[in-house]
Amino acid sequence: QKEVEQNSGPLSVPEGAIASLNCTYSDRGSQSFFWYRQYSGKSPELIMFIYSNGDKEDGRFTAQLNKASQYVSLLIRDSQPSDSATYLCAVISGSARQLTFGSGTQLTVLP
Amino acid sequence: GAGVSQSPSNKVTEKGKDVELRCDPISGHTALYWYRQSLGQGLEFLIYFQGNSAPDKSGLPSDRFSAERTGGSVSTLTIQRTQQEDSAVYLCASSQGASNSPLHFGNGTRLTVT
Numbered sequence: 001q002k003e004v005e006q007n008s009g010p011l012s013v014p015e016g017a018i019a020s021l022n023c024t025y026s027d028r029g030s031q032s033f034f035w036y037r038q039y040s041g042k043s044p045e046l047i048m049f050i051y052s053n054g055d056k057e058d059g060r061f062t063a064q065l066n067k068a069s070q071y072v073s074l075l076i077r078d079s080q081p082s083d084s085a086t087y088l089c090a091v092i093s094g095s096a097r098q099l100t101f102g103s104g105t106q107l108t109v110l111p
Numbered sequence: 112g113a114g115v116s117q118s119p120s121n122k123v124t125e126k127g128k129d130v131e132l133r134c135d136p137i138s139g140h141t142a143l144y145w146y147r148q149s150l151g152q153g154l155e156f157l158i159y160f161q162g163n164s165a166p167d168k169s170g171l172p173s174d175r176f177s178a179e180r181t182g183g184s185v186s187t188l189t190i191q192r193t194q195q196e197d198s199a200v201y202l203c204a205s206s207q208g209a210s211n212s213p214l215h216f217g218n219g220t221r222l223t224v225t
Binding site: 031032034042043044045046049051088090092098099100101102103104 | 144170219
């Protein structure tokens, strides 16, 4: 089992819709969770981080964390074509100090 | 500079040659990471430096790979006797060092081994 798993997609949503991206992790001791966005040919850039159970909102983005179920999700409201990118979930596990990334979900927002 | 700086941005080398990739982290960041990303793939952890602690080398794929960080700042990733499967984008990132600190990535070095 991979430490961090994401549905590779591709995921397509129409412009203005809500895009939902999901991620599960295997280490129950994990404490810190991040979502990065990566445009084709570019480096990852941080979108959101979340440490506590529940929801965290930042503009059109909402991160949701459920430690009991070991999943973290990212919702993008009012999706725009400029949101089209690969979204990477990353976790700092309880045992390791380094950040482990999922393989990413490719999102396409159709105009 | 304000961000993580990596050089060179592109490197083409012949199989069997050694290469050095450089990373200059954000000033004041104590943690420095190297990742590798092959075409269409996720990020593969290579090595992690935190302050003066011994580095976490658990991700290095073979003994041809090594890295050092001088003076707690600039880091160099060295690949000896390069192979074609080493072709990838090598990404460096730094953070403030706390376990929950976000990583800030450089633009990467695209390595092509011919």
